[in-house]
Structure formats: C-alpha cells, structure tokens
Amino acid sequence: MKRSKKAAASVEQHDRNDALLKMRFEATIYPGRNAETDNWANDLDVDRVPDAEGRVRAFITVADLVRLLERGLEVRLFNAHAFGPLDPSLITTDKAFKSWLNKKISTIKANPGPKPFIEPDK
C-alpha cells in the first residue's frame, strides 16, 4: 500500500515535470553584457514572434531559457502557457456554422446578378 502511494506520487511528479518541460513562456530577450556582435539575435534558436516595436520576442521553453541564460543573454518572462490545444469553445460549432453559411448562400441564390459587360466564353 505504502509502495503504491509512492509510485502514484512519482507518476504525478513525472507528469508535472513533463508539463513544465512542455510549457512555453512569453519572453523578451536582450543582449546583456555578453553580446558579441550586432547580429546577436540572428541565431537564438527560439520561436520568434513579431513585435510591433521591433523587440526580440519569443515563446520559449524551460530548456530554451536555460540555454539563453547560459549564453549570457538577459531574458524577461511575461506569461506561461501550458501545452494544449486551442480552447474548444473558440471553435465554431457545426450548428452555428451551418446557420451562418445557409444565410450567406440564400442571399447568393436569391439574386441573379448583373448581366456581365463581357459575356463569358462559351
């Protein structure tokens, strides 16, 4: 009994570690004192995202974070996202989709359209 509790705790710990390793953080990255060249941001090997102000911004994992810090770069973290799919509530239901599509298509079917300036090629 004692052993199985221990095993369950171990599995739980393993799952937590796995989730942590897959977690991604929103980060901005700065050259710190050790930047060797002006092109320091060209080979960071991180998942860059656009930034309206031109900052070096990325989704990074824990492993990325350790690697960047070891390279002497400065990293600021802003948010953490667990690994997982898009929230299903953000996906259009088939019912809502069909209602939208039927409305659009009925408008299209109800109207003949103009006679084109140039007749279609036969």
Place this chain on the structure above:
Amino acid sequence: MYRNIDQLNAVIDSLVDSAPELCTRIFLNNSVQNRQIRALRLRAGGGTNRRGILIVGGMHARELMNPDAIVELATDLVAAYKSSNGIAYGGASWSFTDVRIMMETLDIWMLPCANPDGRNHVQTVDRMWRMNRRDNPGTTCDGVDPNRNCDFMWRVVGPTTVCDPCSSTQGFVGSLPFSEPEANNIHLLCDTHRIDVFVDVHSFSEFVLFPWGHAPTQTTQPLPNFTTLLMGFCRPLDPPSHQEFMSPSDKTKYETVATRVKNKISAVRGENYVLKTIFQVYGGPTTGTTSDYVYSRHIANPSLRKTFAFAFETGPDLGFGRTLESFQPANPDPIKDDTKAGLVELINQSVCAIEFIGTTILGQSVEPISAARDELLEPTELGRGWIEFVDNVQGELLAIVLSDRALTERAMSLLPRVQELATEREKGTVTDKDVESGIEFLESLQSRTKRPEVRDGISTVISHLKDAYGQTVESTLQKLAKTYPPKL
C-alpha cells in the same frame, strides 16, 4: 470563433455549388497528411488572359484568423456581386461598380487555408504550433515551416530560419526547396495561372509588408543581386552587409499600393497598419518566404511575368503577456474586418482598365503604355498624382465604357493608336485626327461621369490633348507631369 478545416472547405464547396458561374474550385497538392487543399477562383463575365491576384492564408498554423477572413471575403464578394450591392467593413466601403469591375476584370484566386494539417494540430493538440506536420525522417521532431521552404535564398539561416528540424525556432527549412506541398502549391499556382499581385496573410503586429526579406532593400545598385549569392549551405547571409536591389519604380509602386491598403484598413475602425519590408519584421534575414519567392521569379527567370508580392501581419500586438491572444483573440471579428478591407483594396488596386481593354478584349500587350507611364509620369510628384487620379477613377470610367457598346468600340479603336504613339514616344507625333478622336472620346466620358472633380480632371487632359497636335507623346506627358492633378 474559428472554423475547423471541414467548415472552411464547406464554404468553398457551397460557393461553387450555389454560384458556379462565378466560382471555380481547384484541388492542389494534398498536404503531407493527405488532406485536400482547395483553391477558389472568383471571376464574372468573359475575356481571356485577365490580370490575376492570389490571396493566401493559414500558411502558419497558429495564425488562425486569416483563413476565416478569406472565406468570408469570398462569400461577401459573391453575395455583393449577385445582389448588385457594394461592400462595407466599418467605415471602409466600395460601390457596386467597384465590386463589379473587380469581379469582371480580374481572376481573384484564393487559397484560404494553405496548411490544413497545421490548423488541425492547433485545434486538437498544440495551439502554439506554426509549421506543417511533416514527419522528419531520422528524428523525433515534426514539421517544416512552409514559409521558409520556397526556392528563394533557401537554407540561408537567420532569426526565424533554421536547418535543424529539432530547433525550437519552428522555422525548419525542409529537405529541399518546395519539398512541402503546402509551399509547392504557391509555385504551382504561379506557374499555371496568370498572377500579377500576390499576398500572403499572416498575424500579428498590423504590418503591410513587401520584399525583400533576406536583406535590406536598396534602389541604387542593381548588382550584385540575389542570383549571385550563396545559398543552400545552412549559413547566414554572405556577405552579411548585402542589400538587395529593387527598381525605384517597383519600390514606388509597392509603397503607393501599400499606403492605399493601409489607409483603407484605417477607415474601418482606425487601426494604424505600418508599412515595412519583410526584413524589418525580425531585423535579420528571413529567407525562403512565399512573398520573396513570388516577386523574385521574374528576376531569376526574365521570361516570367512580374508579380508584385505583399504580406500582411493582421491584428494588433496586444502587448507582453498577451502574445497568444494576439495570435488567437477570443473575438477576431474586428480584426477580420480590417483584413477583409485590406484585401478588397488590394484587389481593387490590381485592376487596370487599359490592360482590360487592351489585353483581355483586344488581345494586345499594353506594355508600351505602361512603360510611358512609368518612365514619364512616375518620376515626378505631380506625375504620380496623375497616376493616382487615373487609378482612382478608372473603375468608374471603365464601367461607363463597358456599359455602352459604342463607347467600348471607340475605346477599342483608339487603343492601338495610343499604343503606337507610346511605342514611338520620342518620334511619333500626334495628328489632327488623333486629337479629334481623343477629345471626342474624353468628352463622351466627361458627360457621363457624375463627380465634378472627375470632370475637372478630364477637362485638364482635354486641354493638354488640344495642345498635343504635332507633338510627341513624350513631350505631351512631360507637360502633363508639370500640371497639378485634380484632388479627389
């Protein structure tokens, strides 16, 4: 809310079923997981060799808004045309005449979801996934970035371009240029159809982008250009200081069209999109992209048609801590309206009245006329003002011409002579008969247009035409380029 792959496909299928005279579906290469990839062509009426625009979305999986916006745009255009209505998104609008001219003079190609496997993966497994779902042999790492897989500066690495499939970058270039069907479909569409304008719609940051991506853009030194640079070796750009040439005329066109697109987006609800080159997005070389590839084709192979290639980054940067929401906002509707407005304006900007009459109806090249415009009007500010005036009124005037058979025939009879004069623009002189028939045609247009500022513009052109007897086209256009165009 975001549609799934089946729903996006169902929109295309339903359009084709309900308006087959306007909508054609083609199946491209299947995705790496063997999903069908559909493209849709919108066109009304007849005429061969029309100008074409290709709109692509969903190349990057997590940028979810754009495939939805593109299928909605397709339904909006078809519905507007069929019901003889204009289109409006917020404060940005186009009249029915505008819609009609777009639908009847262009082939509007749409590839709403270029990377369906990636989209499905985002919706079922990992919402931050960006690439396709290639199972990279010999590794446990999946995915190739289709927007780094094109045959342009392929395997030149940079901030978002890598040769290691297991990199965190999500920018793996793939095993060969165009190894990925999702990227190869762009190549295929450009090879098999006439595409004059291209846009690849991404997210986010509110940018309207144009080439180059691999290096900063410059307009003074044509050589060395990208054709002489090393590629394919998984090395950074060499030399790192390289700047890629773009002709001043092309740069002006890019900036002019991008500004009009930006202004139309701003009219929706006030968002301020910024013009940039692709290189400026990450401040370093971005290679193997669809937009650079599509624009570079005519330089790499001069026998190919030039295609002006843009990219959008849709949606605002919501700030630190909200990056995921910037890609996938809970309510994407306002952003989709901005995107649709930008796309309609880009379609509108792709219309060329002279080319429609010359090439599509008469089957002749109008290249000499375009060249005269580019070389004689475009270099001066006032000349560019005249080009803008014509761009803004051409849809309205073309509709007047096409709705009256006699006027269409008069335009068709005038065009070959205009072409002849433009070809011999330094020597050929304008005759009495040219002046007379030109004025007669312009006065017919003038009497039918309702806007006073358009009538004023035509009056100015008529007065220049009256003075053109015995002159060359070059000197006449040079004089016009020193005159203020009417304000619209």
